[in-house]
Amino acid sequence: xxxxxxxxxxxxxxxxxxxxxxxxxxxxxxxxxxxxxxxxxxxxxxxxxxxxxxxxxxxxxxxxxxxxxxxxxxxxxxxxxxxxxxxxxxxxxxxxxxxxxxxxxxxxxxxxxxxxxxxxxxxxxxxxxxxxxxxxxxxxxxxxxxxxxxxxxxxxxxxxxxxxxxxxxxxxxxxxxxxxxxxxxxxxxxxxxxxxxxxxxxxxxxxxxxxxxxxxxxxxxxxxxxxxxxxxxxxxxxxxxxxxxxxxxxxxxxxxxxxxxxxxxxxxxxxxxxxxxxxxxxxxxxxxxxxxxxxxxxxxxxxxxxxxxxxxxxxxxxxxxxxxxxxxxxxxxxxxxxxxxxxxxxxxxxxxxxxxxxxxxxxxxxxxxxxxxxxxxxxxxxxxxxxxxxxxxxxxxxxxxxxxxxxxxxxxxxxxxxx
RNA sequence: GUGGUCAUAGCUCAACAGGUAGAGCACCAGGUUGUGAUCCUGGCGGUUGGGGGUUCAAGUCCCCUUGGCCACCCCA
Numbered sequence: 016x017x018x019x020x021x022x023x024x025x026x027x028x029x030x031x032x033x034x035x036x037x038x039x040x041x042x043x044x045x046x047x048x049x050x051x052x053x054x055x056x057x058x059x060x061x062x063x064x065x066x067x068x069x070x071x072x073x074x075x076x077x078x079x080x081x082x083x084x085x086x087x088x089x090x091x092x093x094x095x096x097x098x099x100x101x102x103x104x105x106x107x108x109x110x111x112x113x114x115x116x117x118x119x120x121x122x123x124x125x126x127x128x129x130x131x132x133x134x135x136x137x138x139x140x141x142x143x144x145x146x147x148x149x150x151x152x153x154x155x156x157x158x159x160x161x162x163x164x165x166x167x168x169x170x171x172x173x174x175x176x177x178x179x180x181x182x183x184x185x186x187x188x189x190x191x192x193x194x195x196x197x198x199x200x201x202x203x204x205x206x207x208x209x210x211x212x213x214x215x216x217x218x219x220x221x222x223x224x225x226x227x228x229x230x231x232x233x234x235x236x237x238x239x240x241x242x243x244x245x246x247x248x249x250x251x252x253x254x255x256x257x258x259x260x261x262x263x264x265x266x267x268x269x270x271x272x273x274x275x276x277x278x279x280x281x282x283x284x285x286x287x288x289x290x291x292x293x294x295x296x297x298x299x300x301x302x303x304x305x306x307x308x309x310x311x312x313x314x315x316x317x318x319x320x321x322x323x324x325x326x327x328x329x330x331x332x333x334x335x336x337x338x339x340x341x342x343x344x345x346x347x348x349x350x351x352x353x354x355x356x357x358x359x360x361x362x363x364x365x366x367x368x369x370x371x372x373x374x375x376x377x378x379x380x381x382x383x384x385x386x387x388x389x390x391x392x393x394x395x396x397x398x399x400x401x402x403x404x405x406x407x408x409x410x411x412x413x414x415x416x417x418x419x420x421x422x423x424x425x426x427x428x429x430x431x432x433x434x
Numbered sequence: 435g436u437g438g439u440c441a442u443a444g445c446u447c448a449a450c451a452g453g454u455a456g457a458g459c460a461c462c463a464g465g466u467u468g469u470g471a472u473c474c475u476g477g478c479g480g481u482u483g484g485g486g487g488u489u490c491a492a493g494u495c496c497c498c499u500u501g502g503c504c505a506c507c508c509c510a
Contacts, residue, residue, distance in 0.1 A: 023502090074435095130503080315510065320510060378469050382471050
């Protein structure tokens with residue numbers, strides 16, 4: 016019963032998990048940097064208008080924002096997503112296009128937490144501004160796909176769809192509303208219908224299944240350009256041998272999407288929150304934020320959910336931390352301080368015991384640390400300028416007494432033999 | 435926001451129909467006066483999430499509250 020604990024939906028990522036966290040970020044950075052993307056770091060806090068001005072009617076911006084007035088009287092919000100912030104940045108700095116950026120960081124949404132859903136959650140993602148080419152859509156989807164592959168995930172399902180041009184989408188929404196009006200929808204879907212008919216397609220309730228199955232299809236409303244754009248995307252994915260399914264009911268959450276949209280689902284995730292990530296085109300978003308008319312596309316992947324999927328697929332088999340050496344300081348003198356510093360200066364990973372604890376206690380620490388060698392500094396060693404080097408592995412041979420001057424080169428030699 | 439469910443030691447969990455809280459793991463120490471991982475012995479550790487009520491007596495029953503989990507919703 017601690018006096019304080021993390022606020023609901025927020026948590027500490029402790030060392031055991033943060034290593035995986037770092038690995039995921041590392042893999043992502045490798046994949047996207049190799050494709051010409053540069054990292055962008057934007058503030059956690061933005062003018063609230065960055066998120067509201069785009070006219071999004073979703074819960075994300077209407078009900079779930081951490082919004083408040085700062086001490087200067089500005090209306091601000093913790094970012095609930097990254098895309099709008101990146102577009103704001105584009106409109107502010109007007110970089111030359113194509114502008115290809117990637118990011119990693121936290122977002123905030125005031126939702127009720129459950130498995131795979133937190134109030135502070137991390138995403139990695141990319142955004143590209145200023146390119147209309149459908150082949151870019153292919154590239155962006157391929158990058159996410161490559162990232163999952165590189166992580167070691169095998170059972171990630173890709174679904175894609177196109178919402179058509181804005182006019183196509185508008186006509187479709189109208190037709191959809193008309194259709195659903197005549198159906199016996201669930202109460203919740205009826206409420207959704209008045210806000211955004213598209214999202215009724217997302218309903219998982221059985222009562223709505225029939226109405227959704229008989230609903231008009233977006234593909235019937237595509238203009239020639241939209242149809243061609245989408246066909247190019249599908250052909251490109253085929254060409255790269257990326258498995259995907261066209262899912263006509265995929266609409267994605269945020270309202271600003273146009274044309275290509277896609278989502279990655281964890282096939283193994285036994286959870287309601289199985290969307291690992293998704294994205295799409297949002298031509299028009301930059302303009303809505305006061306910039307020039309600029310096409311855009313991107314995706315965001317949930318770090319927590321991707322890590323859950325990794326867990327389920329057993330991707331991280333062995334990730335225990337390993338030290339090269341652990342210094343056991345029996346005399347509590349300066350020798351151990353020097354030895355530890357020399358280790359680290361030589362680029363070896365080393366820790367040590369403190370508080371003059373018994374040799375036995377410190378050996379236990381050495382064992383627990385996973386160090387390859389224990390370096391014992393006792394009375395004799397301190398007096399003779401030597402260190403006992405003891406291999407910790409079960410069958411790694413006898414310990415040796417080594418002169419301090421030879422310690423580092425001896426260790427480096429021994430470590431090489433271990434690998 | 436709605437619904438369900440749960441809350442006991444640092445962790446995982448016990449405690450018959452209300453009788454005054456226990457185990458494993460972890461941690462610490464000793465067995466081994468300079469040596470871990472095994473083994474043995476011992477130790478530390480809890481106002482049973484918080485508050486109120488019923489009762490001679492509440493971890494156990496009732497109410498409120500806080501938090502976790504799961505689902506709806508929403509979405510990553």
